[in-house]
Amino acid sequence: MTDRAPVIMIDGDLPTAASRAGTGRRAPAAGPGRVPLALALPAAAGLAFLVLPLVGLLARTPWSQLPARLAAPGVVDALRLSLVTATAATAVSVVLGVPLAWVLARRTFPGRRLVRALVTLPLVLPPVVGGVALLLVFGRRGLLGGWLASTFGVTVPFSTTAVVLAETFVAMPFLVISVEGALRAADARYEEAAATLGATPWTAFRRVTLPLVTPGLVAGAVLCWARALGEFGATITFAGNFPGRTQTMPLAVYLALESDPAAAIVLSLLLLAVSVAILAGLRERWISTP
Amino acid sequence: MRPDGPHTLLDAHLVASRGGFHLDVTLTAAAGEVVALLGPNGAGKSTALRVLAGLHPLDAGHLNLGGAALSGVPAHARPVGVVFQDYLLFPHLSALDNVAFGPRCRGLGRAEARRVAAGWLDRMGLTAQARAKPRHLSGGQAQRVALARALAAAPALLLLDEPLAALDARTRLDTRAHLRRHLADHPGVTILVTHDPVDAMILADRIVIIEQGRVVQAGDAATVTRQPRTDYVARLVGLNLYRGRGSGHTVTLAGGLTLTTADVVDGEVFVAFPPAAVALYPQRPAGSPRNTWPATVDGVERHGDHIRVHLTGPADTAADVTPAAATELDLTVGRQLWAAVKAAETRAYPAAG
């Protein structure tokens, strides 16, 4: 070895939503090259900090019992419920969150700062508190729940719908923030150009704005989905815990931890494996650089 | 000169504010006419264009196009097409789909809109680029796609914002000629915003000059070039311009200098003459019928194949001399010279109206 400093190669970095938001300008592409030591050391430490707990999980996994554990009753139910509810919560977040992000990014109105702060509130609110708050709204004696029950005979808590609501509450801010950032980075004059071509604001949004922010939207939806998948506190408080109906993987993991830590590790591992597989697949399709 | 009566298609009095800036401009144009809005940066040209397009609200005044009032009509409902300075071609759509966007929004089906768009691209000589995404188009091609996109929606009013500014000099020449052909074919009104007098003169039938949100002069290219009414216009068209008081064949300038003119004038007048009409001498030329005055060299710059000399004195003047003459005159800053202009080379015209 000569006197060269250690060289670390980093390839195919994930582009940020903003740099690909269709402004026509592009950030310089990531490429191979020397990483300064002052960045390499903390980067390596950060990576180790994030990865080591995973290593700990893998080290404690009872590999020999794995097939039997995975075949245990309820495991598949919990996984299926987790995937279904996280996907539904992401869909709800997209339908409600994208218009919200557009309003925040494109319109000025009194109290916009306050609205933005309120949107990010679920990020700082302990999820358990979020669950209680949802009960106070949708519960039997809640602000809306009482009316829903008396008018339609619908009770939300302890249902799969409640799981979706809890996950949406906690995960939607990730989508809104991501899409709003992408919208801010995208040139609003494209919408003006569309208007001069006869596009109504809705057409301009659908045919111009949305395609421009697609990378940001996908990134936000992925974050949202991942957050929904891992949701625990708001779910167990608002939706309760019942196998097949409201017991998602994180709830199953938590309860397994009470009685059978090895089972909890297996469940966690399964959740991780499935989500990593899905995220990697999505990234291949949507997020990676062409 | 002004179109009016049944031929007037555009009749606008645009009053708008943007930041601390105030725009108050009257604009009329006949069908088929190309009007250039010419002015320095920040004069309000772009604001005027945005108001016409419906992208900026009209505070007062009126905006009629073909007899219909447009103020209050949202941008997407106006029969207006815009070619933006940086084109703003939708990056996710091919050239064809960019051009088809307008027809689609105006209610055509996808196939029909594409057929119309293909026709426009063909007219622009861009059939080969139909499937290309904007980032793969050259500057000149992108400009033509932008023009096709604006025209494909068949606007009654076509707005062009500095259509050639983003192009390099070589492409600019070709594109300008191309643009001129298409603007001549456009049956509606074309308003062209530019700060380049050459673009204005070549592309427009009529020039409206805007400074600080007001119209300072309007007319055909020949009139504006011959009789500038502000320093900005005079500089644009390369004339020395002075304001003074006329009496018969003499005009007394504000600085006290008296010039003899070929035109007979009275009252407040402008006097203009080109820099090439100014002759420079080391000493006062004797026994000449010319206007002469002492002048000090303030700056020297190369200007094409001649030298432009900036002079101070009773009248600030630009003079063009040959490189040979420049060497002979020893043109260093601060050098005292005499300037002379023949009366026949001056033009004098009333300042009012």
Added chain:
Amino acid sequence: MRHLRTGTVAGAVALVLTGAGCAEHRATGSASQPTGSVTVLAAASLTESFTRIGKDFERAHPGVHVTFSFGGSSTLAQQITAGAPADVFASASPSTMKQVTDTGLAARTPSVFTRNQLVIAVPKGNPKRITGLADLAAPGVKVALCAPAVPCGAAAGTVLDAAHVTLTPVTLEQDVKAALTKVRLGEVDAALVYRTDARAVASQVDGVEFAQSASAVNDYLVVALRNSPNPTGAEAFADYVRSAAAEAVLTGAGFQRP
């Protein structure tokens, strides 16, 4: 902390004084009188009673400071086996205590110091007129139980079996307090919780006693921990928990004599 040299900087001296004081108490803790601080990990259902018992203990032994960490028994057991520094463990079930004794972390054999049993917690006034376990299976009655994996859930299973009642709860909560919360919020009509938990929120919840509760009596065990930094304090507190004074506090809260 034990190897402090004479302080040279005033600030440093002030800073270490508290720590040094603590170390000193522990160093002299080998005497028969307990001193210093005692850290107690106790089951969540003991929160109210142990807080009072701790104050009484401090009053009886001036100079001793008791610190509590309340939580689910199994969580606390895992913390102890993972090496959490603690002096005393009070668990709500023999099985969770067994995790600690199995790893050899108990200083002696744990002893049962109190018992708890289930009641049916219903919203104040008992709107659904629930009088026994059979009423819980009625249509339209929403019931919250603890998950079978946690002690109150196991106990609930036992009493329901004993009563030959089969019911489908709307939720299986992760601990007894969570089940009780669902009653307090009015989201369920009833929950099987410990009598002590229901009594702690008597202003919002009524506890309905039922005969079969005797079939699932929950034993609470206490033990001093082997790796205790303060063995004398630990033993003293574990003894005090079994005293008549502590028993009075516990029975006052709804616990039963062992």
